Amino acid sequence: MNLNFNKDSEDLIHNPEFLEWVINPTKESDLYWNQFISANPSRKMEIRETISIIKGIIPKEKELSVEAVNHLWKRIEKDTVSTKKTIFRFSGWMSAASLLFLIGVGGLIYYQLNQTNELPINYESIAKVNSPDNEVKLIFADKSEEVLHSNNLDIKYDSKGEIIVNSDKRLTQKMEESKGEDEQLNQLVVPRGKRTSLTLSDGTKLWLNSGSRAIFPVLFGKVKREIFIEGEAYLEVAHDAAKPFFVVTNNFQVKVLGTKFNVTAYPDDPSSSVVLVEGSVQANVDSKKITMKPNQMMSYERETGTAKLNEADVLPYISWKDGWLYCEKETLETIAAKLSRYYNVKIEFKDTETKKMTLTGKLDLKTECSGIFNAISSTAPISFDIQNDVIVISSK
C-alpha cells in the first residue's frame, strides 16, 4: 500500500477509507493506518481526536425488549396472514363444502356489499320495524306478521318458498309483485328465552339462539345466497358451488360455499367474533379479508374497530346449540350475560369482585333457570336471591 500520502493537507475526516477503518477496522486497515500514523507522527493528535469523537458519539438508545419484538411481530403476522389470499379461489371453497365452522358476530348497522353491482340491502331499516316481544315472530315481505307460540320451534322453507312450522302447520304469504323472488325478504325474530330452528329454501339450516334475528330471502337469487344475522346462530349451509353463501353482520361478512357454522351477533356485546371449527372461511372486515383456519377465532372489538385472529377451543362456542353452556375460565359476568339472554331474566351483581370470579365447566341449559344457579352456587362461593324477576348474585 502506498504510504506516501498526499493526505498531508487533507483532513482525514474527508477520507472515506479512514472513516471506514474507525467504524469497521479490519486486520488490513489496522495495519495500513498504524503504518500511516508511524509515518506521520505530526498527525497523531488529529487522528486520535477524530477517533475518540467518532467512538464517543455512541447514542443512548432504548431497545425493544424480546417481548416487544415478539408482540410487534404477532401484530404484523396477524395483519399479513389475513391479507395473504385476497383472491377468492373457487376450487378452495368447493373443497371446504360441508365442513363445520362457527361464527360469532355482533350488532346491526349499515352494511355495504362489495361483490356485485347490486345495491346493498339496508338491513337496518328492515330490522328496525318491530320492537322486541316475548314470542317468536315471522315477518313476511309485505310486513304482515305471524306470531308463533312454542319454546322450541322448527320452521322450514321448502324449495318453492312455502313455509312449514313444526312439520305440520303450513303458512303461505303474498309476494310483493314489484320485486323479484330473491328480493322477498322474510325476517325471523327470536326473543330472549326462546330458541328456534329454521331451514331455508336451499336446505341451509340455522339454529337461532335467544334474542336473535335472521333476515333472508324466501328464495335465493341466481348469483349468490345472502342472509343477515343479529344475535347468535349456528348454521349448516347447504353445498352449492355456483352460489356462494354470505352471512352479513354490521361488522363483517363471512363468505362460504357450503359448510356448517354458528353465528353470534348481539348488539349489546362489545365484541363480535367468528370461530371456525373446520374447513376455511373468509371474514371480510371493512376492507380486510381474513382467511381463517380451523380452531381459530376472529374477534372484532366494536369500540376500537380492530379485528384479531387467535387460536381457540371451539367447543364452548358451539355447545349452546345442543343445550349446553361450556365455560373455560369464563368470568361470572360473561356467563350471566349469556344466561340472562337464554332464560330472559335480569341478573345483577352486588359487588364487582363476584363479577370477576371465573368458572370452568358445563351447565345444562335444558334445566330451569333456578337449577342453573343452584349448580353455580354449589361450586362457586356465591349466593343468589330472586327479587321481582331479578336475580341478584352476591359473594358468600
Add this chain to the structure above:
Amino acid sequence: MGEAFQLTSDTQLWSDFLSGSEKAYKIIYDTHVQSMFKFGSHFTKNDEIIHDCIHDVFIDLHKYRTNLQTTNNIKKYLFISLKRKLFKILNEEGRYVHFDAETPAFFYSLSVSSETDDDLKSRQFELLEKAMLELSNRQREAIYLRFISGLSYDELSEVLHMNYQSARNLIFRGIEKLRESCQRKSSILFFSFVKYH
C-alpha cells in the same frame, strides 16, 4: 469485502421476499426491527408511535411486495419507509407545535460508557454531548446514519433526501465542528479518551 457480502445477501434476501417467501419476510423483520426502533426513537419519545409505524412499514411491505423494486440495502429501504410513516403521524398528531418534516428534530443523547466514572472522562463526555447539541438536526441525523447505522454516503443521502455531495459535506462539517468544539475547550481531554486504537 464485507460490503460485497452484505450486497449479495441483502439482494438475495430481498428477492426471496419479493417472490413470496414468508421466511425471508420474518428474517427481514428480525434483522432490522431493533435498528428501526432505535432510529425512530431519535424523532419521537413516544414508543407506541414507533411501534405502530414499524408495524405499518411491514404491512405495506407485504401488501405491495409484488410491486416493489429490488434493493441492495434493506436497512436503507426500511429507514426511508419508517421515516415517511413517522413524519406523517407526527405531523397529523401535532406532537410538536413546530414539527417540520424538512428539518425534524433529531434527539441525540450520548451513552455514558461504564468507564466514564473518572473525572476527566466524564468531562470529556459532557463536552462531546454539548458539542453534539450545537450541531444541526440534519447533521446529527447524518452522523448517526453514517457512524451508528453504518449506511454508506450513497445510502444515507437517500434517507436524508439530499444528494451525495451534500450528505458528505454535512458529515465532514459535523465532525469538524465536534472536534473544534472539543479542542476549543480543552486540548488535552481527548488524549486519554480512547485506548490506542
